Amino acid sequence: MSDSTSSPRIEAFKAPVGTRDVLPPESARWQQLIAEFAAQVGRAGYGLVQSPMFEEIGVFNRMGEGTDVVRKEMYDFLDKGDRHLALRPEGTASIARAYIQHRPSTPWKVWYAAPNFRYERPQAGRFRQHHQLGLEALGSLDPDLDVEVISILWDFYASIGLRQVELVLNSMGTAEDRRRYIDDIRSWLVGRIGDLDPADAEKVEAHPMRVLDSKRPITIAAIADAPRITDRLSDDAMIRFERVQAGLVSLGIPFRLEPRLVRGLDYYTHTTFEFVSSALDAAQSTIGGGGRYDGLVESLGGPATPGIGFGSGIERVLLTCDAEGVFEADEQRVDVYVIDTAGGDAGRDLSVELRRAGIAAERSFDGRSMKSQMKSADKSGAALVLIIGGDESESGTVTIRDLRGDTGQETVDRVAVVAVVATRLS
């Protein structure tokens, strides 16, 4: 505004829309959350899988040609070799592809903590890059595996302190049951299309099941006595669904049957479930969900292989933790803080020696004053501060000061410091 001679303004870069940086101290919660999850699934025999963040787009198309995730939310692109690739929008398809490629022995039980990408408008609890903790078990039809998978997620939420979480359960039946039901519900809806909210009426032809979990009051009223999939299950599917429920009851895991639970991915069969938080007043209250996908592996060109798994959004879980006031991050703190006002040689070397001995040690840089370094020491959370001033430097000693108690100070020989500190910390 002042003149036109100033150099051109460079707009500072920002993280892309819908993405964000997770920085300390928030990142410490992420570490803890993932570590807790890893520990729990590890106990149940699940191993970590690291798969690519992008795949050939066909891997993901099997989620359902009609789903929004495939139709309009995929980050797809052509690479320099004209391959049509897509950033992974969800975890299961990648795992299924890896299973087909490597043919591990079954049951193949794996977990992941990885980013997913969907091109959506961000809002509370929704990002273009979000992260999921997930788990998949391939190669077994046993409904007790469904119970295992659901119980793991239930116990995980409990272990991090969440209490206001509800498990919602449904069965889609076999692929055949599902197909038949889709036809049934479509013709039922077509007969009442005028009673539906117009926005839902549009879905009847292509995706009749989506109408079932509509949030629009008009539609909800209109479909109150629509046929339920759980009334249409084949005997086999019904027996399995009952076995799943019995298992959950036996383990003391409460759940609510919701015949209208329709998950957004087309590959689900039999057991489907969601974990919903009542502590979240945001529009996105589902913190985790999953189900069986007995036809997915085959549809990706693999051998007929059943599978079940879940994904749970790290951001949403943490949001829920905030809402419930649980799972606070431990503050990162060191054991000792090294202060050197005598040139820095001793401070430089001692801090490394301490770390080599397994002691967490921090220090200042840039030759700050004693007072400044003491302030930093206090903020670091260190229990002890090791001071090397002029006196200590000359006499080859280090002064150890207790910052948290009233032990006072002691001055010890430089060569003995690490051992003395180790003892005092234990």
Next chain:
RNA sequence: GUGGCCGUAGCUCAGCCAGGUUAGAGCGCCAGGUUGUGGCCCUGGAGGUCGGGGGUUCAAGUCCCCUCGGCCACCCCA
């Protein structure tokens, strides 16, 4: 993709409605408070493209338009 609200120091915000000297506060950061000692307190300091661009005006952080971004909702999902 549609709609609502909002963009002023690192953070949280005041100032805008009724345009007018060098744009403020708190917190944070840095440095001091007699030269070797933290937390509390006091003093001082650094730090601002008032999101960006254009327009109206003698004059724009304040008014208008566009644009980008953020938040929230729809849609959909973790």
